[in-house]
Amino acid sequence: MPIPNRALVLVVDGRKMLFFRNEGDTNQIDLRTEAHEERDDASFDRELKTDAPGTAAAGAAGGEAHRPAMSETDFKQQEEDNWVKEAAEKLRLRALRGDFEHLCIVAPPKALGVLRKELHKEVEKRVVCTINKEMSGRPIPDIEALIVNHTKAEEPADV
Structure with missing residues (x-):
């Protein structure tokens, strides 16, 4: 489905959140920046960790010879997921205000998966297009071209 005039476009990943508004129409997309936020990525994983990964007891039969290590928590991924959840919350507030139809x-795939789980039902009703691609560092014309190509691919062929 082509992106209508005044549609909201969210481009998000674990570090950036960009909100655009389509000031064009369904034939000519013209994205204008409404908001641009970037997460401070100054914290390093080693600064967040307090201890080495733990081990799980293998049980009486396993003895001391086999103690599998528990997987290490990926704090950086947690921060990125929380950033994407924040984007979902911003969408919820905007949808409830009637800011977009x-x-x-x-x-990108991971961020899209986290975002889909967090979307409010009012936001879900308004989604006309999802594109599984990392574009937060790309210029606006590249984002516009991606959306145009994606929406053209979704249109049914003329018979």
């Missing part, structure tokens, strides 16, 4: 989401 149509929404296009562009996000």
Whole structure:
């Protein structure tokens, strides 16, 4: 489905959150920046960790010879997931205010998965397009071209 005039476009990943508004129409997308936020990525994993990963007891039969290590918590991924959840909350607030009727989401696979789990039902009703691609560092014309190509691919062929 083509992106209608005044549709909201969210481009998000674990570090950036970009909100655009389509000031064009369904034939000519013209994205204008409404908000741009970037997470401070200054914290390093080693600064967040307090201890080495633990081990799980293998049980009486396993003895001391086999103690599998528990997987280490990925704090950086947790921070990125929380950033994407924050984007979902911003969408919820905007949807409940009636700020947009149509929404296009562009996000890489992991971020899109986290975002989909967090979307409010009012936001879900407004989603007209989701694109599984990392685009937060790309210029606006590249994002516009991606959306145009994606929406053209979804249109049924003329018979």
